[in-house]
Amino acid sequence: MSECYLIVTHSGRIRCxxxxxxxxxxxxxxxxxxxxxxxxxFDVDGNITIxxxxxxxxxxxxxHTEVNIPKRDIVNNWWYGKRLYIVRHGVASxxxxxxxxxxxxxxxxxxxxxxxxxxxxxxxxxKDTGLxxxxxxxKVKNVKTTVDNVNEHLGVNKINTLFSSxxxxxxxxxxxxLNNGLKIEFGKHKIHVVPCSHEVTHNPGKxxxxxxxxxxxxxxxxxxxxxxxxxxxxxxDWSYYDDFYNKKWSGSRIxxxxxxxENKCKTTDMMEGIxxxxxxxxxxxxxxxxxxxxxxxxxxxxxxxxxxxxxxKKSTFKxx
Numbered sequence: 001m002s003e004c005y006l007i008v009t010h011s012g013r014i015r016c017x018x019x020x021x022x023x024x025x026x027x028x029x030x031x032x033x034x035x036x037x038x039x040x041x042f043d044v045d046g047n048i049t050i051x052x053x054x055x056x057x058x059x060x061x062x063x064h065t066e067v068n069i070p071k072r073d074i075v076n077n078w079w080y081g082k083r084l085y086i087v088r089h090g091v092a093s094x095x096x097x098x099x100x101x102x103x104x105x106x107x108x109x110x111x112x113x114x115x116x117x118x119x120x121x122x123x124x125x126x127k128d129t130g131l132x133x134x135x136x137x138x139k140v141k142n143v144k145t146t147v148d149n150v151n152e153h154l155g156v157n158k159i160n161t162l163f164s165s166x167x168x169x170x171x172x173x174x175x176x177x178l179n180n181g182l183k184i185e186f187g188k189h190k191i192h193v194v195p196c197s198h199e200v201t202h203n204p205g206k207x208x209x210x211x212x213x214x215x216x217x218x219x220x221x222x223x224x225x226x227x228x229x230x231x232x233x234x235x236x237d238w239s240y241y242d243d244f245y246n247k248k249w250s251g252s253r254i255x256x257x258x259x260x261x262e263n264k265c266k267t268t269d270m271m272e273g274i275x276x277x278x279x280x281x282x283x284x285x286x287x288x289x290x291x292x293x294x295x296x297x298x299x300x301x302x303x304x305x306x307x308x309x310x311x312x313k314k315s316t317f318k319x320x
Contacts, residue, residue: 006085007163008170010199016208033057034091035142040084046071053149078275089173093129131172143176151183159184165197189234194273195244196265209265240277
């Protein structure tokens with residue numbers, strides 16, 4: 001059994017992450033379309049296998065569905081023996097705008113399209129767009145293909161923890177994945193929002209978060225972006241995201257002028273964010289009891305071993 005995690009994120013962010021493993025990896029694999037998915041499998045020695053599970057909607061031809069990479073120093077050994085499933089979000093409003101700023105959708109009545117295109121101007125330049133919930137771009141088979149391929153690769157395993165970026169469309173995508181049978185551990189209906197997993201422009205061979213045009217990070221207001229229907233399937237945990245940004249979110253993105261002082265993603269990535277969230281949720285237990293899981297020692301330690309054994313957990317520990 002392997003520990004398995006799943007994150008819904010964005011095209012540029014996926015490509016930027018793959019660049020860190022090997023500079024030619026994106027040329028070998030190609031670009032995932034919306035609803036596309038892949039998995040990073042780490043063996044116990046740190047060797048990596050990258051497998052494309054589904055190419056997604058209107059993706060460019062996937063050249064290689066599997067690439068093997070020897071152990072890399074950039075990967076924390078915490079990942080050894082684990083799997084990370086990565087899904088690109090479903091088709092969002094900004095994905096279907098044509099060059100004139102109007103939505104290009106087939107199978108939608110003209111009257112409805114007229115109303116849609118009146119509002120499309122507000123979509124231009126809008127970062128936190130939602131999924132298109134109608135027409136050819138929202139077919140159940142697109143979702144089912146992703147879910148079926150992930151479930152097949154999981155085998156006897158299940159997803160242990162769910163993650164998303166801070167943008168609405170990733171949580172809406174997660175809603176559809178769960179609603180169509182994604183295999184997760186019982187009671188794990190919570191999504192952790194991961195900093196540094198927002199959309200960026202892929203710039204081959206360079207640190208994507210070190211580019212000026214990617215410096216504006218998405219400090220979105222969770223109260224204004226939690227879709228009602230998502231709350232029926234899961235809760236959204238913003239705690240690590242808030243702590244990462246020192247709770248300075250204000251409902252808008254960081255101003256470009258703050259680039260050199262506020263660009264916290266320059267020295268980290270979403271894999272490190274996932275690792276830290278898991279460690280915070282399940283603190284490691286050291287031999288001798290010096291670190292305790294989900295409980296905190298109260299008061300000073302006793303030197304007497306007999307006294308230490310006689311003290312009950314109820315009287316000496318408290319919850320965080």
